[in-house]
Amino acid sequence: MSIMLEVENVSKSFGGVQANKTISLTVPEGEIVGLIGPNGSGKTTLFSSIVGQHPIDEGSIRFEGEEISKLRVPQIARLGLLRTFQQTRIYGQMTCVQNMIISASVRKTGYSDLFKSQRHSEHGRAEEMLEFVGLYEKRFLRAGELSFGQQKLLEFAMALMNEPKLLMLDEPTAGINPTLINGLIDRLKRANSQFGVTLFVIEHNMRVIMNLAEHIYCLAHGELLAAGTPDQIRNNQDVVDAYLGAH
């Protein structure tokens, strides 16, 4: 299995705060990889570094073998590396269907394609994806009118609409009610198996991440604390001390 994302010795500091310290990790193609750690341990900073939101201080980030640490956000997104946000971000005044259509992949299209009329096939796919996350009935509502949890689902659907190769999800289940969480885990797994999207997931809900991920990295104080399978992580004393706490 080839390596899709390779982060090597990445460091990033904001003023005196060292948010990431020489972090190295890999995400193999087709897998679901988890990223856990206490609040402020640098998980979201690492995500932002990977997608090019801020320059990294040192290190290298490669996506499918290509160095991307110098590229800008839209360029990286067009390569097929996408993220969702912890604070859900959708286009509030547009309808769900419009949110979906404008999220359709721009990877294989040029600038002039923006001036073509909205295609029927896109409408169809938009509705299919909304159905996939259970928002079909609400498709003509403005996205801003949806509840927080529904917006989170919409954001997930928008990401899938973009047909990314690698999707990085920042706390996909935060703020979603417990009954919906199981459905979401199932959908994440299906996105991975059916649509072939590699997933890299930040998650605080241990039940979710242990269920979902095949491989987990744990950060603490900006450094990589541990890596391994869910079972190895669960039994790693450092992780228990820093994050999980003794039960």
Added chain:
Amino acid sequence: MNIPLQKIIGYVAIAAVGLAAPFVFPNYHSQMAELWLFVVFALTWDLVGGQMGYNSFGNVLFIGVGAYACVVVQVGLFYNIALYTASDGGDQTIYVFDLAQYLTGLAIGLPVAAILAGLVAIFFGSVVLGMRGHYFAICTLGLGVAAGQVAAGWEWIGAGSGMTPPNPPDNIHDLSEFYYFFSFVLAIATFATIRWLLSTRFGLALNAIRDDEDKAEAMGLPTKSIKVTAWMVAAVFLGISGGILGNIKRFIDPIDVAFAGETYGVWMVLMAILGGKGTIWGPVIGATIFQVLKEVFWTYLLGWQRVALGLMIVLIVVFFPQGILGWTREKFPQLFGHRVDRKLAREPAE
């Protein structure tokens, strides 16, 4: 494509009113021509301010560039511009334009105005569109003011004493009807272009930038190019309308006509807000109401007209910030297609 009957009737009605108006109200040609230009101002402002969420207070820049570019071409094709402006903007006995010259000047001048305004938008847009929110607004305000000052200090184009467009040939006395129809067609062309743009993915991209630009970027949209393109489209139409405006007014003052931030610059924002930001018909409705009110104030409240207009601006911004169509959409969302559709989806896959 299927267009509903009501819409066709609506368009035909507007076309009929637009075509008949100059014959029904022969004394109001210039006011009505101005109305159509206002429609262009409001529509183009709304494309960037309403649809894309970038509130520009400097779009007069493009009107001014268009006005000067057009008249410089009109004159420059046949006479030396420096001498023309030095003679107090065109001594009628020396600088005569026959019909062919007059029309040639316009035919070349207006496209030049459009292109130059578009280029100016690309140039400044690549810089100032990197700024967001208030920073963009203030920066564009500065651009508009600075442009006025530059024009007011540039001897070649008449500096502070402005520039007079060529006098129409003697055998044509009244060009007001000609300019009325020109403005009318320009307004329709602007409306059609923007309507088309909004029906494409480009239109959705503008809305996406308005709602959350960071998200749009993170989804891979080339936001910078999209923003510059939108401003350029606005500028092209404003450039043409500037060229027409100068010829209707028959005098281009650098600050009161060309780069008139205090009047046109503020009014175009107000018209779009009054009608409803981010809607296609809002700016049209807003411009119409505004122009009628403005003329009423100027006729019946002379001396107090600016006070009345200022008061109206305050009232609209405070009590009616969503505008007519914005308010309607808030109250009756289903009219705009925002509804829960309980119709069952196809059987879920698997």
